[in-house]
Amino acid sequence: MGGAPVRKVAVFGAGYIGLVTGACLADLGHRVVVRDINPEKVELLRSGEIPIYEPGLGDMVAQNKERLSFTLDAQEALDGAEVVYVCVDTPPSASGDADLSRVWSVVRSLEGASHLKAVVMKSTVPVGTGSRVRATLDGAGLGHVGYASNPEFTAEGTAVRDFLHPDRIVIGASEEATARLISDLHQGVDGPVVVMDVRSAEMVKLASNALLATKISFINEIATLCEKTGADVEHVARAVGLDHRLGHHFLRPGIGWGGSCFPKDSEALRQLASNTGYHLQLLSAVIEVNNLQKRRAIQRLKDELGTLTGMRVALLGLTFKPGTDDMREAPSTVLASRLLAEGAEVHCWDPMARPAEVEPWRSTLQHVSPELAVEGADAAIVVTEWPQLKEVDWARAVSMMRRPLLFDGRNLLNPGAMRALGFTYISVGRP
Numbered sequence: 206m207g208g209a210p211v212r213k214v215a216v217f218g219a220g221y222i223g224l225v226t227g228a229c230l231a232d233l234g235h236r237v238v239v240r241d242i243n244p245e246k247v248e249l250l251r252s253g254e255i256p257i258y259e260p261g262l263g264d265m266v267a268q269n270k271e272r273l274s275f276t277l278d279a280q281e282a283l284d285g286a287e288v289v290y291v292c293v294d295t296p297p298s299a300s301g302d303a304d305l306s307r308v309w310s311v312v313r314s315l316e317g318a319s320h321l322k323a324v325v326m327k328s329t330v331p332v333g334t335g336s337r338v339r340a341t342l343d344g345a346g347l348g349h350v351g352y353a354s355n356p357e358f359t360a361e362g363t364a365v366r367d368f369l370h371p372d373r374i375v376i377g378a379s380e381e382a383t384a385r386l387i388s389d390l391h392q393g394v395d396g397p398v399v400v401m402d403v404r405s406a407e408m409v410k411l412a413s414n415a416l417l418a419t420k421i422s423f424i425n426e427i428a429t430l431c432e433k434t435g436a437d438v439e440h441v442a443r444a445v446g447l448d449h450r451l452g453h454h455f456l457r458p459g460i461g462w463g464g465s466c467f468p469k470d471s472e473a474l475r476q477l478a479s480n481t482g483y484h485l486q487l488l489s490a491v492i493e494v495n496n497l498q499k500r501r502a503i504q505r506l507k508d509e510l511g512t513l514t515g516m517r518v519a520l521l522g523l524t525f526k527p528g529t530d531d532m533r534e535a536p537s538t539v540l541a542s543r544l545l546a547e548g549a550e551v552h553c554w555d556p557m558a559r560p561a562e563v564e565p566w567r568s569t570l571q572h573v574s575p576e577l578a579v580e581g582a583d584a585a586i587v588v589t590e591w592p593q594l595k596e597v598d599w600a601r602a603v604s605m606m607r608r609p610l611l612f613d614g615r616n617l618l619n620p621g622a623m624r625a626l627g628f629t630y631i632s633v634g635r636p
């Protein structure tokens with residue numbers, strides 16, 4: 206801990222962010238109680254199991270079990286807590302604005318917790334939320350309790366590493382003492398601390414995700430143009446990214462971005478602008494390009510097959526990216542819905558996703574291997590770049606398919622090798 210005091214921290218929300226935050230703060234030496242309203246989740250966590258798939262998280266929870274506990278009871282979490290982390294989800298509401306009802310129920314539960322030193326917002330919230338929370342705390346007799354925005358930049362699949370080795374720790378606080386308290390909590394984390402006002406910190410989170418999404422939509426548009434002009438987007442992206450001012454990250458073309466953050470946060474930022482009477486033109490185009498990108502894959506199959514009615518199509522990979530079991534806003538969901546709407550039969554494979562109970566997946570057939578999913582198929586789509594797909598015996602796979610049509614939505618495979626095996630191989634932005 207290098208001299209910084211050990212704190213008692215209450216983390217509200219045991220989702221991806223809350224669990225990673227709680228486990229990492231415990232690993233830094235703090236005493237952490239994670240509170241969630243879902244009894245099954247809390248029960249699982251108490252028995253040492255992790256309800257989500259996140260590499261390294263299970264080990265970290267196990268290694269820190271003396272300092273890390275789980276509860277359903279808000280008062281138990283708050284008992285003696287000096288810092289409260291708000292890590293509840295903020296899903297889109299009917300208007301596209303973030304639904305803050307879970308945030309408010311946490312804030313309401315703090316009434317009477319006069320021993321608190323600070324409330325920290327990790328949940329992604331609209332700019333200006335901090336001022337409203339501040340006013341609510343003041344109204345509840347908690348005027349002496351500091352407030353900070355400490356947005357999260359970890360990505361699923363690498364969240365534990367990202368937390369401990371971040372590019373930056375952003376702390377938005379109006380009082381210096383609160384900023385110092387939150388900064389000290391992170392002692393042992395390998396990354397620069399950037400302190401600013403609350404509104405700016407709230408904006409950093411939304412702007413960062415929007416810019417990352419912009420890079421992807423940009424390269425996806427360039428990929429489409431490469432297809433029309435005979436250029437190869439992989440060469441283009443590599444060389445563009447070598448310019449140190451641009452960088453090579455988030456220039457991988459594909460079937461579109463998804464997940465629990467980019468779709469929700471880009472829409473929330475767009476609505477935030479609309480609420481002020483300003484139309485964010487660039488971000489609107491970024492979202493539109495992404496919606497089209499997912500649909501283009503289906504059109505490409507239609508171009509090849511004439512119709513999708515009665516065709517059997519295999520979706521290889523369902524999660525929004527590899528290394529996670531998360532299906533939220535996954536491009537696969539749009540592809541499956543579109544295929545079913547076109548009258549196709551959908552077969553799928555994924556090593557982690559468990560989508561059976563969710564629409565539209567109820568009408569699809571799930572297989573335990575990619576080979577079984579493509580058997581008898583008229584087309585297969587690589588939707589998620591799981592490394593297992595590189596190991597598929599594609600020579601055998603092509604012989605098992607009814608038609609050898611393969612759409613590689615992640616440019617995972619080698620075009621020359623796949624064509625040599627007899628595939629009609631289509632990828633994104635490659636000739």
Ligand code: UGA
Binds near residue numbers: 466
């Ligand atoms: C994203 C951000 O990367 C994190 O910094 C942020 O903290 C997080 O959202 C959040 O707001 O909580 P995540 O959604 O876990 O993290 O996933 P990413 O790795 O960013 O990927 C998002 C989507 O973009 C995926 O569908 C991925 O396949 C796609 N992508 C990513 C591309 O299509 N091309 C790329 O070059 C990179």
